[in-house]
Amino acid sequence: MASVVVLENVGKRYTTVKGKEIHAVKDVSLSVQTGETVGIVGPSGCGKSTLLRLIAGVERPSSGSIHREAAGGHFIVGYVFQDSSLMRWRTVYDNIKLPLEVVKKRDLGNVDRLIDLIGMKGFERSYPIELSGGMQRRVSIARAFVHEPSIILMDEPFTGVDELTKEALQTELGNLIRTLRATALLVTHDIEEAVFLSDRIFVMSPRPGAIVEEIPVNLPAVRDASTRSNLEFVAAAGRVRAKLLELHAMRVEAAT
Amino acid sequence: MAGVGRTTRLSLQGLAAYSLPVISFVAGVVLWQLLISLFRIPAYLFPSPSAIVQVFFTGHVNWLQQTWITLNEAVTGAVIGVIVGFAIAVVITLSAPLRKILMPYIVALQVLPKVAIAPIIYILLGFSNTSRVLLIVILTFFPIVINVSTGLTDVDRNLIYLLQSLRAGQATIFFKVRLPNSLPYFFDGLKIAVSGALVGAIVAEFVSSNSGLGFLILNSQYTFNTVAAFGAFTILTVLGLLLYAAVIVLARQLMPWYRSG
Numbered sequence A: 001m002a003s004v005v006v007l008e009n010v011g012k013r014y015t016t017v018k019g020k021e022i023h024a025v026k027d028v029s030l031s032v033q034t035g036e037t038v039g040i041v042g043p044s045g046c047g048k049s050t051l052l053r054l055i056a057g058v059e060r061p062s063s064g065s066i067h068r069e070a071a072g073g074h075f076i077v078g079y080v081f082q083d084s085s086l087m088r089w090r091t092v093y094d095n096i097k098l099p100l101e102v103v104k105k106r107d108l109g110n111v112d113r114l115i116d117l118i119g120m121k122g123f124e125r126s127y128p129i130e131l132s133g134g135m136q137r138r139v140s141i142a143r144a145f146v147h148e149p150s151i152i153l154m155d156e157p158f159t160g161v162d163e164l165t166k167e168a169l170q171t172e173l174g175n176l177i178r179t180l181r182a183t184a185l186l187v188t189h190d191i192e193e194a195v196f197l198s199d200r201i202f203v204m205s206p207r208p209g210a211i212v213e214e215i216p217v218n219l220p221a222v223r224d225a226s227t228r229s230n231l232e233f234v235a236a237a238g239r240v241r242a243k244l245l246e247l248h249a250m251r252v253e254a255a256t
Numbered sequence B: 001m002a003g004v005g006r007t008t009r010l011s012l013q014g015l016a017a018y019s020l021p022v023i024s025f026v027a028g029v030v031l032w033q034l035l036i037s038l039f040r041i042p043a044y045l046f047p048s049p050s051a052i053v054q055v056f057f058t059g060h061v062n063w064l065q066q067t068w069i070t071l072n073e074a075v076t077g078a079v080i081g082v083i084v085g086f087a088i089a090v091v092i093t094l095s096a097p098l099r100k101i102l103m104p105y106i107v108a109l110q111v112l113p114k115v116a117i118a119p120i121i122y123i124l125l126g127f128s129n130t131s132r133v134l135l136i137v138i139l140t141f142f143p144i145v146i147n148v149s150t151g152l153t154d155v156d157r158n159l160i161y162l163l164q165s166l167r168a169g170q171a172t173i174f175f176k177v178r179l180p181n182s183l184p185y186f187f188d189g190l191k192i193a194v195s196g197a198l199v200g201a202i203v204a205e206f207v208s209s210n211s212g213l214g215f216l217i218l219n220s221q222y223t224f225n226t227v228a229a230f231g232a233f234t235i236l237t238v239l240g241l242l243l244y245a246a247v248i249v250l251a252r253q254l255m256p257w258y259r260s261g
């Protein structure tokens, strides 16, 4: 299977306005294969968003290298943000269409196809302010898929959504990824979310964020509400939780 | 029954929301009229509402013409001020060096009470329409610069990342993110600018004019024609309200996606 992105010893340091050096990401090596969904779980502040910005190419790593493979064409990402980040001055239709305008694709067929897939038919002309939080997340997800990107980068896509809506949205997102045969990288601090959506999970340490363990998720490709009570689901979530707790304990010990 | 109760309460609230300000205003005017008659205050000291209404029909002043002169100055100055202000806002958000070069002047103008410049503009440009319009431009461009440059800068970081990840250049980011993002800020600035335009027109006429509502007020002072001054106040209040309402209507038309608060 071909890789879509390969990270080799990627590190990122920031200098704050006060001149303080922050080591955000340390020595991260990983690869994402075509068609898989990889989860990265870590505590907040460990460099997850930074890692996605490096992969998206909006920031450059301070050390190491990132190889981006373009399957027939050029490498391009789809981006889903924590708080949906829609353009409030654009309708649902125009928000989803945005990436096609920027990459200058003429064929707008995907816009209607995605509106259909996310169940938002009839809301094409609505503005974000007129939508519920859950609907806004759906639109931001559709926007990430519309230009058929090489990889979908998701940054805590359902933070702040109520629990029931969140589970429904996770099921829909999983189905969408499978239907469109997309490759995805999901960063989150939500263990169940990572297990539910991923084929394998990397656990990240607190800052400087480094990958400390890879945990496979041996669940069937088709997942629904019942998956959450599957023994393998519970076991994988337990392993991720145990690792995160261990890292947390180590940090507390080091601090005392 | 519960439904009926709710409807009644809602309409009562609605009634209170719309009628209370009207009642308050009418009561104030009536009280004013009564107090003037009761204490027999002469019109040259403080005219009654009925005297102000009469002054519009006495024929000494061509109210339409004077109003037109002032409104024309205010609108001309505001339009130029808005265009200049918008251009400066774009320049200082897009170019860091130009921002640094222009900043001291912008800050200096910000803290200066701008009407203080009025007599000097009169010395520089004389007794002309240009000098009056220039003062209005100075008063109106400022809130536009401040608000629009905030609107162009204060954008959702994620939207910038999104466009950069799609390899959009600065121009695309400007037209697709920054410019539309600045619209609500622009209209907030425009609300301040239109009231500034009227202030500017009046002050400019105080120092360098022989016509317009500002000149009329100044002239009333010399002739003890207080009623005429109050007539001018009334017209200025109505003009201010109309300009403000026009901005709100325009904002609603151009930003159906925006709800303030």
Ligand SMILES: Nc1ncnc2c1ncn2[C@@H]1O[C@H](COP(=O)(O)OP(=O)(O)O)[C@@H](O)[C@H]1O
Residues within 6 Å of the ligand: A014, A015, A016, A022, A023, A024, A042, A043, A044, A045, A046, A047, A048, A049, A050, A051, A207
């Ligand atoms: N542009 C920046 N300048 C300085 N520090 C930054 C910058 N971006 C992120 N950081 C710091 O890097 C660390 C990792 O941030 P982030 O990637 O947002 O973590 P996460 O997404 O896992 O919560 C944090 O301590 C954050 O304050």
Ligand SMILES: [Mg+2]
Residues within 6 Å of the ligand: A045, A048, A049, A050, A155
């Ligand atoms: Mg983050």
